[in-house]
């Protein structure tokens with residue numbers, strides 16, 4: 303058995319920089335990875351999906367130019383779209399390999415399991431170390447639907463290997479992945495049906511966010527089926543046939559299953575090292591990322607942290623500080639995220655409902671797109687900007703921005719909140735006309751309660 307200073311299991315967004323940094327400090331680091339280096343984000347998540355959406359939204363925007371008086375004929379070279387996606391993915395992936403090699407990290411390409419306290423085995427390599435960091439992420443949750451197993455359905459895992467555009471697409475699950483990839487393929491030309499178990503898409507977001515997105519998807523020609531489950535799947539002659547709980551039958555050449563994630567802890571044999579899992583299999587951690595086994599830490603999705611790359615990466619920065627004896631925790635951060643549909647959803651902090659549930663005397667103001675000069679000029683009519691404030695302290699608690707490129711704009715709120723700013727600071731700011739950003743002080747001006755115009759020309 304080998305010994306090392308640090309073992310990292312999984313080359314997710316936090317595990318890689320931790321391995322690199324500790325190896326650069328001269329410590330012996332062994333990293334176990336059972337699949338492609340770089341984890342979900344680079345190989346099956348953010349990177350390929352956003353490269354894919356660049357093409358999809360280019361097609362969607364070109365189609366929408368019609369309402370500006372510009373006629374276009376759209377021809378999608380789908381193999382070229384996907385080749386570009388895979389090239390970007392490969393270049394990111396090779397970059398990771400080089401970073402690890404340059405730092406001197408020993409990479410073991412194998413599935414790792416605990417065989418004792420802080421002792422890990424993968425293939426014929428067994429290593430013991432005083433510090434073990436688990437960054438094993440999640441994988442697709444697959445529903446138990448009759449006939450589904452054994453069919454060539456898609457998940458985010460094999461989606462980016464597509465070589466030809468499916469003429470028709472069925473999507474089970476209307477969350478982040480279902481909407482991003484479903485809208486993407488629809489915009490590239492697949493006739494798309496979205497099967498929604500509940501009564502709205504994006505059921506984790508505010509109800510009016512769901513309404514805007516449903517309208518946008520319908521404008522892209524996507525058919526939405528609300529309040530139904532899939533009872534039966536059949537696959538014959540390269541065609542999927544789905545029977546829904548309302549008796550309806552749908553057919554398509556491709557089926558995308560995206561109903562959520564499950565933690566990659568099954569193979570870890572965590573109990574061998576005294577690491578407790580919760581009832582869903584996520585690793586239990588305290589506020590310093592420490593598991594129930596001394597010296598073993600867990601970060602990112604597998605530790606039930608909010609499932610975003612920037613969270614896993616920030617976990618790395620915080621855990622590194624903690625391991626260097628700094629007094630840091632994992633929970634004192636402003637959480638933002640975005641959904642890369644069109645229109646985009648940029649979110650940060652608390653919604654009004656969440657704030658009120660926390661007993662805060664909160665208030666929300668909302669500005670629809672129809673009040674924003676830039677939106678009218680550019681022909682973007684869907685969406686709204688919302689800010690939530692604490693009426694007692696005047697501090698900004700959260701924001702929801704639904705509209706054009708709001709994933710960028712939401713950072714204004716993220717930084718204001720990180721600085722502990724009040725809404726009056728935003729109200730005083732003189733933003734540039736005519737921009738989308740100009741609407742943010744206008745949003746704050748709604749709290750003044752008088753009839754002064756929000757911004758020039760509106």
Ligand SMILES: Cc1cc2nc3c(=O)[nH]c(=O)nc-3n(C[C@H](O)[C@H](O)[C@H](O)COP(=O)(O)OP(=O)(O)OC[C@H]3O[C@@H](n4cnc5c(N)ncnc54)[C@H](O)[C@@H]3O)c2cc1C
Nearest residue numbers: 312314315336341342343347414438439602603609610611
């Ligand atoms: C389609 C899709 C799109 C997404 N888009 C975004 C986005 O736009 N923005 C965003 O912030 N987030 C996005 N996410 C979420 C994001 O990808 C994850 O939150 C992020 O990758 C963080 O994951 P992680 O660091 O916890 O682990 P992961 O990146 O999942 O890495 C875990 C690694 O551990 C390895 N592993 C697992 N078990 C073992 C074992 N026993 N032994 C050895 N290795 C093991 C896995 O093979 C994997 O490589 C997206 C996710 C998906 C699926």
Ligand SMILES: NC(=O)c1ccc[n+]([C@@H]2O[C@H](COP(=O)([O-])OP(=O)(O)OC[C@H]3O[C@@H](n4cnc5c(N)ncnc54)[C@H](O)[C@@H]3O)[C@@H](O)[C@H]2O)c1
Nearest residue numbers: 445475476477478479480499505560561562609640641642
């Ligand atoms: N832009 C981003 O940052 C981004 C993009 C994609 C994914 N992600 C991350 O990945 C995670 C997983 O995404 P996801 O879309 O798989 O999960 P999700 O939790 O966002 O959505 C899953 C959806 O499937 C529905 N569902 C669950 N079981 C079902 C069933 N049996 N039949 C039909 N529908 C069912 C749920 O109600 C939900 O609406 C996200 O939570 C997010 O953290 C982030």
